[in-house]
Amino acid sequence: MIIENHKNLNMETKRENVVRPIDPANFLTEETGSEEKSPGCFSIDFTVAVVLPAGGSGERTGLSTPKQFCTFLNRPLISYTIQAFERIAWIENIVVVIAKDSIDLMVNIIQQFGHKKVKVVLGGSTRHRSIFNGLQAFGESEEESALKKPKVVIIHDAVRPFVEEDFLLKIAIAAKQQGASGAIRPLVSTVIATTSEGYLDHSLERAKYRASEMPQGFLYDVIHQAYVQCSETDFEFGTECLHLVLQYCGTNARLIEGPHTLWKVTYKKDLLAAESIIKETLAQTACVVAGQCEESSRLAGALQKTLGSQDMHVDIVPTSLRRSSAFISKTWNFVHVTVNTAGLADVEELVKTFEETAHSVLYSVVLILVHLDVSEQTSASERMAALGGIRSLAAEAKRKNILLYGILLNPVKDAGQWEEAVENLSQIISALIKERSPALAGQLLWV
Amino acid sequence: MIIENHKNLNMETKRENVVRPIDPANFLTEETGSEEKSPGCFSIDFTVAVVLPAGGSGERTGLSTPKQFCTFLNRPLISYTIQAFERIAWIENIVVVIAKDSIDLMVNIIQQFGHKKVKVVLGGSTRHRSIFNGLQAFGESEEESALKKPKVVIIHDAVRPFVEEDFLLKIAIAAKQQGASGAIRPLVSTVIATTSEGYLDHSLERAKYRASEMPQGFLYDVIHQAYVQCSETDFEFGTECLHLVLQYCGTNARLIEGPHTLWKVTYKKDLLAAESIIKETLAQTACVVAGQCEESSRLAGALQKTLGSQDMHVDIVPTSLRRSSAFISKTWNFVHVTVNTAGLADVEELVKTFEETAHSVLYSVVLILVHLDVSEQTSASERMAALGGIRSLAAEAKRKNILLYGILLNPVKDAGQWEEAVENLSQIISALIKERSPALAGQLLWV
Numbered sequence: 001m002i003i004e005n006h007k008n009l010n011m012e013t014k015r016e017n018v019v020r021p022i023d024p025a026n027f028l029t030e031e032t033g034s035e036e037k038s039p040g041c042f043s044i045d046f047t048v049a050v051v052l053p054a055g056g057s058g059e060r061t062g063l064s065t066p067k068q069f070c071t072f073l074n075r076p077l078i079s080y081t082i083q084a085f086e087r088i089a090w091i092e093n094i095v096v097v098i099a100k101d102s103i104d105l106m107v108n109i110i111q112q113f114g115h116k117k118v119k120v121v122l123g124g125s126t127r128h129r130s131i132f133n134g135l136q137a138f139g140e141s142e143e144e145s146a147l148k149k150p151k152v153v154i155i156h157d158a159v160r161p162f163v164e165e166d167f168l169l170k171i172a173i174a175a176k177q178q179g180a181s182g183a184i185r186p187l188v189s190t191v192i193a194t195t196s197e198g199y200l201d202h203s204l205e206r207a208k209y210r211a212s213e214m215p216q217g218f219l220y221d222v223i224h225q226a227y228v229q230c231s232e233t234d235f236e237f238g239t240e241c242l243h244l245v246l247q248y249c250g251t252n253a254r255l256i257e258g259p260h261t262l263w264k265v266t267y268k269k270d271l272l273a274a275e276s277i278i279k280e281t282l283a284q285t286a287c288v289v290a291g292q293c294e295e296s297s298r299l300a301g302a303l304q305k306t307l308g309s310q311d312m313h314v315d316i317v318p319t320s321l322r323r324s325s326a327f328i329s330k331t332w333n334f335v336h337v338t339v340n341t342a343g344l345a346d347v348e349e350l351v352k353t354f355e356e357t358a359h360s361v362l363y364s365v366v367l368i369l370v371h372l373d374v375s376e377q378t379s380a381s382e383r384m385a386a387l388g389g390i391r392s393l394a395a396e397a398k399r400k401n402i403l404l405y406g407i408l409l410n411p412v413k414d415a416g417q418w419e420e421a422v423e424n425l426s427q428i429i430s431a432l433i434k435e436r437s438p439a440l441a442g443q444l445l446w447v
Numbered sequence: 448m449i450i451e452n453h454k455n456l457n458m459e460t461k462r463e464n465v466v467r468p469i470d471p472a473n474f475l476t477e478e479t480g481s482e483e484k485s486p487g488c489f490s491i492d493f494t495v496a497v498v499l500p501a502g503g504s505g506e507r508t509g510l511s512t513p514k515q516f517c518t519f520l521n522r523p524l525i526s527y528t529i530q531a532f533e534r535i536a537w538i539e540n541i542v543v544v545i546a547k548d549s550i551d552l553m554v555n556i557i558q559q560f561g562h563k564k565v566k567v568v569l570g571g572s573t574r575h576r577s578i579f580n581g582l583q584a585f586g587e588s589e590e591e592s593a594l595k596k597p598k599v600v601i602i603h604d605a606v607r608p609f610v611e612e613d614f615l616l617k618i619a620i621a622a623k624q625q626g627a628s629g630a631i632r633p634l635v636s637t638v639i640a641t642t643s644e645g646y647l648d649h650s651l652e653r654a655k656y657r658a659s660e661m662p663q664g665f666l667y668d669v670i671h672q673a674y675v676q677c678s679e680t681d682f683e684f685g686t687e688c689l690h691l692v693l694q695y696c697g698t699n700a701r702l703i704e705g706p707h708t709l710w711k712v713t714y715k716k717d718l719l720a721a722e723s724i725i726k727e728t729l730a731q732t733a734c735v736v737a738g739q740c741e742e743s744s745r746l747a748g749a750l751q752k753t754l755g756s757q758d759m760h761v762d763i764v765p766t767s768l769r770r771s772s773a774f775i776s777k778t779w780n781f782v783h784v785t786v787n788t789a790g791l792a793d794v795e796e797l798v799k800t801f802e803e804t805a806h807s808v809l810y811s812v813v814l815i816l817v818h819l820d821v822s823e824q825t826s827a828s829e830r831m832a833a834l835g836g837i838r839s840l841a842a843e844a845k846r847k848n849i850l851l852y853g854i855l856l857n858p859v860k861d862a863g864q865w866e867e868a869v870e871n872l873s874q875i876i877s878a879l880i881k882e883r884s885p886a887l888a889g890q891l892l893w894v
Contacts, residue, residue, distance in 0.1 A: 182647070184639070188713060189658035190687050191638055191651075192631070192702075200629070200700045203659065203687050204638075211636035212650065240637050240650050253647045255639075260714050266635060267707050272723035273716045280719070381828030391893075424886075431886035439871075439878035443892050446838075 044090045048172050049150035049220075051134035052085075054078055054106075054158030055099040055123030067265055068158040069105060072275035073364065073436065074401065077265060078106070079113045080161035080278070083362065086117050088165050090172075093147050096158070097123045097134040114361055119147060128235045128244075131155060132227040138220065149220055152176050155241060156215040161274060162261040163215060170256050175217030179251035182217075182242050183258035184210040210255065213262050216241055222249050282363055283434045285313045286333035289322045289350070295339045295374055299409075299422070303335065303370075306426035312433075319346070323353045332359070333366045333433045340373055342386040344393060347404065351397045360401035366433050367402055370425065372409040383408055387444055394442030405432050406444040421447050491537045495619050496597035496667075498581035499532075501525055501553075501605035502546040502570030514712055515605040516552060519722035520811065520883065521848065524712060525553070526560045527608035527725070530809065533564050535612050537619075540594045543605070544570045544581040561808055566594060575682045575691075578602060579674040585667065596667055599623050602688060603662040608721060609708040610662060617703055622664030626698035629664075629689050630705035631657040657702065660709050663688055669696050729810055730881045732760045733780040736769045736797070742786045742821055746856075746869070750782065750817075753873035759880075766793070770800045779806070780813045780880045787822055789833040791840060794851065798844045807848035813880050814849055817872065819856040830855055834891055841889030852879050853891040868894050 054068045068078040078096070085091050094117050098106045106120050121137050123130040139149030152175045156163060167183070174181035187209055193201040223241065226248040234244060245251040265274055286307060290300035304314040317327045322336075336347055347369050354365050369390065373383050387406050394404040409425060412418050425447045432440070501515045515525040525543070532538050541564050545553045553567050568584050570577040586596030599622045603610060614630070621628035634656055640648040670688065673695040681691060692698040712721055733754060737747035751761040764774045769783075783794055794816050801812050816837065820830050834853050841851040856872060859865050872894045879887070 184641070185636075187638065188711065189632070189660055191634065191656050192659045192687075192689070193655060194631070194657055194702055198702050200689050200693060200702060203690050204656070206686070208640055209638050209651070210641055212639045213636055239653070240639075242639070242647050243650050246647060255641055255645050255647060261716075263714075263716065264635065267710075269708075269710065269720045269724055272727070273720035276719035276723055277716055381831070384828070384831070427886040431882075431884045435878075435882050435884060437878045437882060439874040440887075440892070443890075445887070445890050445892075 044169070044172065046151035046172075046176055047148070048091055048152045048154060049093040049095065049138065049147065050085050050091055050154045050156060051095045051097065051131060052078075052081065052156055052158045053097045053123065053127055053130045053134060055097055055102075055127075055130045066099075066102065067271070069102065069109075070265075070271050072271060073278060075113065075362070076109055077161060077271070077274065078158045079109055079115070079362075080274070081156070081158050081163075082115050082118055083113075084161055084163050085156075085168075086115060088168065091154075091168075092117065092150060093138075094118045095121050095134045095137045095147070097121045097130040099123045112361075114358065119145075124235075126236055128227070128230075128238050128241075131241065132235075135220070135224050135227065151220060152217055153220045153223060154215050154217050155223075157264055159265040160214055160262055161265070162263070162277070164259070164261070167256075167258055167262075168215060171215050171217040174254040174256060175219060178254040179219050179222045179249070180217065180242060180245045180253035182253050182255055183213040183215055183262055184255045185213050185258060185260065185262070187211055210257075212240060212242065213258055213264075215262075216253070218245060222251050225249055226251075278363075279434060279436060282332050282436070283312065283430070285315075285331040286335060286429075286433060287327055287331050288314055288316045288335045288337060289319055290316060290337040291319045291339065293339055295372060296337050299337050299339075299370070299372060302422045303337075303426060303429070306422055307430060310426065310430055312430065322346075322350060325357060328353065328357055328359055332363045333368075335368045335370055335429060337370050337372070339371075340375055342371060342389075343369060344387070344389050347390075348393060351393070351400070351402055351404070354402055355400050363401075364436050364438075365402045366436055367397070367404045368429055368432055369404070369406045370409060370429075371406065372411070374411050384444060390444060391442040398438060398441050403432075403436060403438060403441045405441060407447060408444060409447045491616070491619065493598035493623055494595070495538050495599045495601060496540040496542065496585065496594065497532050497538055497601045497603060498542045498544065498578060499525075499528065499603055499605045500544045500570070500574055500577045500581060502544055502549075502574075502577045513546075513549065514718070516549065516556075517712075517718050519718060520725060522560065522809070523556055524608060524718070524721065525605045526556055526562070526809075527721070528603070528605050528610075529562050529565055530560075531608055531610050532603075532615075533562060535615065538601075538615075539564065539597060540585075541565045542568050542581045542584045542594070544568045544577040546570045559808075561805065566592075571682075573683055575674070575677075575685050575688075578688065579682075582667070582671050582674060598667060599664055600667045600670060601662050601664050602670075604711055606712040607661055607709055608712070609710070609724070611706070611708070614703075614705055614709075615662060618662050618664040621701040621703060622666060625701040626669045626696070627663070627665050627689060627692045627700035629700050629702055630660040630662055630709055631702045632660050632705060632707065632709070634658055657704075659687060659689065660705055661711075662709075663700070665692060669698050672696055673698075725810075726881060726883060729779050729883070730759065730877070732762075732778040733782060733876075733880060734774055734778050735761055735763045735782045735784060736766055737763060737784040738766045738786065740786055742819060743784050746784050746786075746817070746819060749865075749869045750784075750873060750876070753869055754877060757873065757877050759877065769793075769797060772804060775800065775804055775806055779810045780815075782815045782817055782876060784817045784819065786819050789818065789836075790816060791834070791836050794837075795840060798840070798847070798849055798851070801849055802847050810848075811883050811885075812849045813883055814844070814851045815876055815879055816851070816853045817856060817876075818853065819858070821858050831891060837891060838889040845885060845888050850879075850883060850885060850888045852888060854894060855891060856894045 069076045085094050110118050121134050124133050138147045152172050171181050187206050190203050192203045195201045222245055226244040229248040242253040288300045288303055290296045300316045307314045354360050390406045397404045412421050516523045532541050557565050568580050571580050585594045599619050618628050634653050637650050639650045642648045669692055673691040676695040689700040735747045735750055737743045747763045754761045801807050837853045844851045859868050
C-alpha cells in the first residue's frame, strides 16, 4: 500500500512561486573541527533518492509520542529531518515509511510545513521490512504512483535531523562507486562482553571497532537485490543493512567517518539538545531595519557592533528595502528601529511581507520594534501609550508564527550612558532572539 | 603533590550554620521507566569516598575551555557533578584530580560554590595515572593532609553530572560485596569491525555486548593494589579500571545496568542539553507568596491551578511566613502577589532573605512580583510609576544571582476576562521561570 502525497494541497499551491527561505545550515560548524568542507554548489551526475524509516514507537524517550513526532519550536522532529534533505537540490525524492497509526499525522505535517519531495509509505513490522517497503515505492512497482528508480538510495533515520549536504555527497558518491557506503563514528564508551551472570567477561580493544551510524548509501539495485534474497530471519531480527548487502550481494561497504552532528535523538535530553541547537543556529544572524536619519543610523551601527561581539552576524537594511526578499530570506530575526514615530504601521507591513513570503512556516520569525524617542517633550507614559497598539498587533502576528516584541529606548544624555543603554538593549535583543518565547510576545520592554 | 581545600575560606565560614537548600533531584525521572527507586533515606555501614578524574582537555567539544569547566547558568559543569555527590550524606570525601593549569580555577570554583567535601589533587599524564594520584590522597600517605582510607571508592567522570543516589548505592554495595562493580548501558549503535582499508569487516551481535559507563565502584584495597601492580603500558594506554582489577587482582566486576541519565557531556550539544535539563528541573516547582485578602488569595489559588496544569508544583505561602526556611529551601522560583500596594519593600526583604540563606549560590533564584491594582482610580501610568523602583532593585538583586521581574495585572471585570488574564499571566510566569534570563531582569511586563 502506497499513499501519495497529494500534490494539490491548498497550502502548497499557494506558495508554489515563492522562493523558500534558506535553511539555517552548518549547525554547530565550530565543532566539526578537521571535517573538510566541500566547496559551495555540488553537481552530481546520477539520481539520488532517500528512504527514511520512521515507524519506531520511541519507547526510549519515555514520552507518549513516538520521538520522530515530538515537537519543538512548534514543529515535529521528522519535519526538520525531511527539510535537511529537501533543501538539497540533487536529492529527488524522500520516501518516509510510517506506521499505520501515524499516517494521518504525517500527511498533516507534510501539508502544514509545505514539504514537496515527500512520499509516504506504510511501514512493516520490523525495521528491515519498513525499509524494503520504502524501496518498493520506486521503479518496478505496477502502481502509477511509483517514483522513478534512482541510481543511489540513501537510507537515514528520521531522528537524526542534523545531516549536512557535504557528508551526504560523500556517502552518495562512495555508494555509486562501491555499491554501498555507511557513516561510522569512534566508540564513545568501552565496549565489553558480559557473562550470562552479569559479570565482566572481556573488554574490546576500542581502536579496532567503530559505531555504525546513519546515513548509509547503496546502489538501488544492490540493496533491492539484498532484500529480495534475504531470509525471514533477517527481516525479523536483522538491523544492519550493510551486513545484508555483504551477505547477499558480496558488496563490501565503504565506511566513512561522519561528523558527530549525525547523532540520533533517543532520549528526552536529545530533544532538548536539538531544540537548543536550532535556537542557537537561528540566533546567529539578524537584520536591523533602520531609517536614514542620524539617530537611526547611529543606533543601527551600534547594535551591529555590540550584537556582533556576541557572535551574531547583523546586516543593516534601509527602511526602503525592507520588503526585499534578498534580505528577508537571510535570517529569521528582525530589529526595526524607529525614531520619534511609533512605527507600528511599518511593523504591520513587515508582518504582512513575512506572511506573503511564507517566511514563518518552518521557523518562528522574531520581530523587535526598537523605539527611540529623542524629543524631550514626550513623557514616558506618552511614549508607552503611543506603542500600546503593539499588543493586538502581536496577538495577530503570533497566529502566523511571528513573535513581535517592543523595546522603548529612553533618551540619554552623555556618551557613557549611551554606551550602557546600547549594551543593555543588545542584551535584551539577544535574549529575545535566543529564547523565541511566544509567552512574551506583545510585551513592551524598557532600556 | 596534594593541595588541600582550605577549610577557612571566608564564604564557607560565613555559611557554616546555614541549612543548604535541597538540590533539584530526580532529574528527568519520567524517563527512568522501569528503574526501581529505593526508598527515601539510605543507611550504609561502610565508608565511601569518590575520585573524580577531571584532567581532560575536552578537545571533542570544539571549545577552548576543557568541557568540565564549561559554564552554564553561571556555574561550571564540574560543580554540578561535585554537588551530585556532595548532597549524599554517606559520601565522605570527593577527590577531584585536576591538570596543573586548572588548579587555581578549581580552587576558585570550590570557594565560589561553597563545596565542602572536596580535595583537589594534581593529575597525571594519562587517565590511569590521574586516578592513581587520586587514590593516593587517601590513607597510607605520609602527608598530614591525607584523607581517611575508605572501604569503597567510587570512580566517576567529572562530565557526567546527573548521577543519582539510588544508583550510587547499588554500585557501592556491589563493590563492597564483589570487590568491583560498574555501570553498563545497552549499545545505542551497531558496533562493527573495519578492515585496515576502511571497509566493513563484520558487525558484532549487539545483544552480547554492553557499553561500559561510569560510575564504577571498588574496594579501596583492590583498586589500589591493581594500580600498584600494573605495568607502564597499562598506565600509558589503558582506559578500563574494571579490566585492571580483573587482570591484577582476579576480581571480576559486577555489572549493573544504569539509567541513561549517566550520559557523558562530550560535545557542545551535550552542554546545551545539560543546561536545558537543569532549567527544566528547576522549573518543576514554585512558591506563591500571597497576602490574606480576598483578591490575593483568589489570584494565588488560580495561579496554583493553571501553573499546576503546566506540570509545575506550586505551594502557596502566606506573606507572614515567607521568610521561613521551610518554604524557601523547597524551590528556586517565587511569585510574590501584591494587591494595591506596590510591595517593593516586601520584595527587597525577600531578596535579603535569599542572600542570608545563600539560596542563590548554586542556582539563580527567580522572583516575580505580580501586582494587581483593583482600585479603579489608579491610571495605568500611575501603576507603572509605583513600580518604577523595581529596576534598581533588580540590578542589585542580579549581582546576587537573583532574577527579579515585575508583572502588572490590569483589573478585569467579568469572569471570562479574568480567566484569560490568569492564563496569560501563568504563561508569562512559566516562561520567565523556564528561561531564567538575566537580560530581562528588572522588566515590568503587562497582562
